[in-house]
Amino acid sequence: MFEAKIDANILKGCIESITAIVDEGKLRIAEDGLKLRAVDPANVAMVSFELQSDAFDDFRFVPKGAEPEAVPEAEPTTEPQVSEATEIGMDFRKLLDILGIGGREEVELELDEHAQKLFTRMGSLAYTISLLDSSSLRKEPKVPELEFPAQVIIETEEFRRTIRAAEKIGDHIALGIDGELFYMEAEGEMDKLRLGLRKEQLIHLTPGTLHSLYSLDYITAMSKGMAHAENITLNLGKDYPLQMEFEVAEGKGKVTYLLAPRIESE
Amino acid sequence: MGSKIGEILEPKEISLDVLSGKIVAVDASITLYQFLSTIRQPDGTPLKDSSGRTTSHLSGLIYRTATLMEKGIKFVFVFDGKPTELKAKELKNRSERRAQAMRKWEEARVLFPEEAFKYAQASSKVDKPIVEGAKTLLAYLGIPCLQAPSEGEAQAAYMAQKGDVEFVSSQDYDSLLFGAPAMIRNLTAPRKKTKLEVIELKRLEEKHEITREQLVDIAILVGSDFNPGIKGIGVKTALKLIKKHHDIEKLMAQSDIGKKKGIEDYALVRDIFLHPDVNRSYELKWANPDEGKVKEFLCEEHDFSEERVSKALEKLSRSKHDVPQQKIGQWL
Numbered sequence: 001m002f003e004a005k006i007d008a009n010i011l012k013g014c015i016e017s018i019t020a021i022v023d024e025g026k027l028r029i030a031e032d033g034l035k036l037r038a039v040d041p042a043n044v045a046m047v048s049f050e051l052q053s054d055a056f057d058d059f060r061f062v063p064k065g066a067e068p069e070a071v072p073e074a075e076p077t078t079e080p081q082v083s084e085a086t087e088i089g090m091d092f093r094k095l096l097d098i099l100g101i102g103g104r105e106e107v108e109l110e111l112d113e114h115a116q117k118l119f120t121r122m123g124s125l126a127y128t129i130s131l132l133d134s135s136s137l138r139k140e141p142k143v144p145e146l147e148f149p150a151q152v153i154i155e156t157e158e159f160r161r162t163i164r165a166a167e168k169i170g171d172h173i174a175l176g177i178d179g180e181l182f183y184m185e186a187e188g189e190m191d192k193l194r195l196g197l198r199k200e201q202l203i204h205l206t207p208g209t210l211h212s213l214y215s216l217d218y219i220t221a222m223s224k225g226m227a228h229a230e231n232i233t234l235n236l237g238k239d240y241p242l243q244m245e246f247e248v249a250e251g252k253g254k255v256t257y258l259l260a261p262r263i264e265s266e
Numbered sequence: 267m268g269s270k271i272g273e274i275l276e277p278k279e280i281s282l283d284v285l286s287g288k289i290v291a292v293d294a295s296i297t298l299y300q301f302l303s304t305i306r307q308p309d310g311t312p313l314k315d316s317s318g319r320t321t322s323h324l325s326g327l328i329y330r331t332a333t334l335m336e337k338g339i340k341f342v343f344v345f346d347g348k349p350t351e352l353k354a355k356e357l358k359n360r361s362e363r364r365a366q367a368m369r370k371w372e373e374a375r376v377l378f379p380e381e382a383f384k385y386a387q388a389s390s391k392v393d394k395p396i397v398e399g400a401k402t403l404l405a406y407l408g409i410p411c412l413q414a415p416s417e418g419e420a421q422a423a424y425m426a427q428k429g430d431v432e433f434v435s436s437q438d439y440d441s442l443l444f445g446a447p448a449m450i451r452n453l454t455a456p457r458k459k460t461k462l463e464v465i466e467l468k469r470l471e472e473k474h475e476i477t478r479e480q481l482v483d484i485a486i487l488v489g490s491d492f493n494p495g496i497k498g499i500g501v502k503t504a505l506k507l508i509k510k511h512h513d514i515e516k517l518m519a520q521s522d523i524g525k526k527k528g529i530e531d532y533a534l535v536r537d538i539f540l541h542p543d544v545n546r547s548y549e550l551k552w553a554n555p556d557e558g559k560v561k562e563f564l565c566e567e568h569d570f571s572e573e574r575v576s577k578a579l580e581k582l583s584r585s586k587h588d589v590p591q592q593k594i595g596q597w598l
Binding site: 141143148263 | 590594597
């Protein structure tokens, strides 16, 4: 059983951060909130999304197994029982469209697991979304084990502005650190763009020397997904994936993007 | 050519950008045929060098492929091997049609010039010198060529199934019957006249609720490169029949269709499509174009314009500087 109420704008911001990478995925509902981890169809980027239950005005979840008759007389476990989760196949693009129509009101969500439907209600507007068959969706990716040698924390607006300018120049962008300087660089056939920020102009910087190239198509989509966050944390390496972390739902949710680099052959 | 199943397929128009960074296996015979039949002078004469050798196919390869490679598409050319016995008959028919077209072209060039181009097109033939020339140029361009033991499309479809290439590019639909998950049409055709389309086997199966095996049976009923098919049965009828009776055996048991001519060899044809002879141990290697060799071959040997060839090579070197996108999987 899952029933919840949440500010439509907050939910919209959250869903937008997901649709920057994937249109559909397996959303995990548990007592502590919602979670998703998914890789984009081209296997280039991953999104991890977490929304705590206290981001909701109302959040009630009872796992299937909690119904007494459903609990089998299993061997006794000494471990405290971990709360179970329900997994639903969600068309996020559709949900986003509906939230766009509904406007700024509070949205009520109610899951009917047997009928595989999610009821959404915004004011007097009710919309029933059919869930996707989660067996037809891609398997949830593994949790990446990465070690990033450097970290930069930057104002989102500064980052997004640079990406918007870079888009006009080429199809990829370099992110790097040179000593105590963080830079973003795009070079096209005709034009060149460089943003250089010293340590004191940033919220945080690990000094070093490194540099990686990334697809602008992806970073552009991601920068739209992070529009509501004040700051973003960039974890960087040399010819290494880029990890971008930011908060959603006024700090009660967290989104992490991981983007594979472009690497010069030979 | 190919199976006459076009009408029930579900082509989806796509833009060239979707193919950027993708590996495409090209059915070489059909592509060279396309170049030979369309790259011609207004009266139907193919492009020729000063010693009278046809160069339409080389022109197509250098100019059209360069444009596509600039978009970031990686090519593999797959050539036909030995035709199966069943195809030999179809090939004989084709050669007769070609000879007839050649005669008509000769007549028309004088009497009805506006008809000439059509007949000239139909007289195109991918013969040995054409194939050899194409292979030489492709090698200089650094594009891998693969010799299929039998059908080129079967080989390409096998590579697509394995995931070594993402699409098979062809004009007829046999790639799907050979099991290619996705095929593209009109990739090497002139862009202004034709739309680029992709056909996905899975979508097709879902749409008509049929399996690939059933699609093969449908193709056999309407006629393929390996059997004439039953006269009067179109693809829509064939689809209905196979959906109702499940396969050709049951259809023959429950109707008098087996008495009609055209599908006697259905079991053999089915085997060609479902279990084709393919090369399973191949290696695909791309190299940078050898600009000197390309120019020597095209400009000195075949009288191409040095300026145009240089421009095409420039396009290729631009695509070479593209930095390849990595997949995230290697870090998960």
